[in-house]
Amino acid sequence: MTRVAVLLSLGKHPASGRSRRAGLDARALELALDLARGMPDAEVRAVHAGDPANEALRDYLGMGIETLDVLDVAPGHDPVSALAGFLRAGRFDLVLCGMRAEAGEGSGMVPYLIAETLEYAVVCDAAAIACAEVGARVVQALPRGRRREVTVVLPAVVAVNAAAYPARAPAFARSRRGRIAVHPAKVCEDAYLAACETRPWRALPKRMALASGVSAAERMKALTEVKAGEGHLLVHPSPEDAAKAIYDYLIEKRILQARGSKEEGG
Template sequence: MKTLVLLSDARHPVSGRPAPAPTELQAINLARSLADEVTGLHAGPDAEAARGALGHGLARLEHRKILAGHDPLPSLVAAIGTEAPDLVLAGRRAGAGDQTGLLPYRLAEALGWPIVADAVALAVEGGVLEVIQALPKGARRRWRLRLPAVVTVHPAAPAAASFALGAAREGQVETAIGIPAPPDEPAMEERPYRPRPRLIASAAAGAGAAERLRAATQAAGPGGRVMVDPSPEEAAQAILNHLRAIGILKPAAGG
């Protein structure tokens, strides 16, 4: 079984130095439970952060070099088409940058593959992938789907393998030129500031046509009643009168 793990240009949350994302390292550990050899895939200007995953069980890293800010999706789709893996694993979101978490879903849509999110355990039998999905409050759900597929890994998955310096030195990094994909400029429109219209006063419940027309055509004034240090009874009565006047409460019996 051939498995790829997507690696992002992650950064350590404290030092800001390049470092693999924790959920991506957990994805490598899950992939190793299914295949003896796991390949990493990264698209970006450099692979400094992704290279650190070689010491956590990754045998080989494929780097598709693209300019900073370019969309990595076309390069990833092309690399996956060349490698033809059975399974693609990814973290929940990148370890740096915008961190939208949408890339695995966009990738699955581009490939036409199914996707399951927040996996904590994986198993394969007879070409069918079994995924245990993490749900809120510790609940779990079992999914079965045909391969190939895309799966994202939940932080509750088994911990990543310990770093091994020898494995990191023996790991191979293969760099190739990716597909340029400049980001689309968002469509922007400038409009002059215009003050918002005032709210229209609502007619009381049961009002006639003339009162409703007057309420719809006249702007609401400040209205209200200023009460300075009223007694609790006076304040409560004023609130009730106001709610009845705007139609929220029915008129008082005999009023």
């Protein structure tokens, strides 16, 4: 029998901020359920480390699994040791998960740390997976739409990419019938997360548009050249004069909108 474990985390809706199933982890569960259909002797277990009372976990139950194993881990604690202990005790052959979480640190290090702890092979950017004679065949998603097939010897950890097949919509009746099995876990406080500063995300400044279809030398010339009648030279300006010159330039190039003015049709 091939034992498959899927590590599931919770994400956040980008608009409302409400908890929901994580997109990449849901794709990993979809791959595991598809793999089980082609392997009648395969056993799929879904595992989550966090708060067992979170209602968003039932979205995973609605995908067709009967039981969700939840390791009771309080916020601010490192779940890697608890997950590794559960996987070691279960003797799983294949561990699937998303490339990174949607909430929390989102570092993408969990699959690598678990593979290092259990001494498993690790494959990233998986878009599809199938059984093979000596292990599993994994199709990796490469840049520019390319694909590469690799064969990995089990046991292994496979991190799923966004190029994988989208997860099915959860069924409400299945989500209510499913069972959440709570397991106690011994974890330690995440010292790195405790030392970090958490603040709301803000959009990064947009880069200035550059002319396309020309050589690199011409683009550099367009950035550095000052045409006749444009601009002026400031030598050792005061901070106020320098700031005013930059502000006037951004207004002139229509990157910023002058205070008190409104665009037509706004």
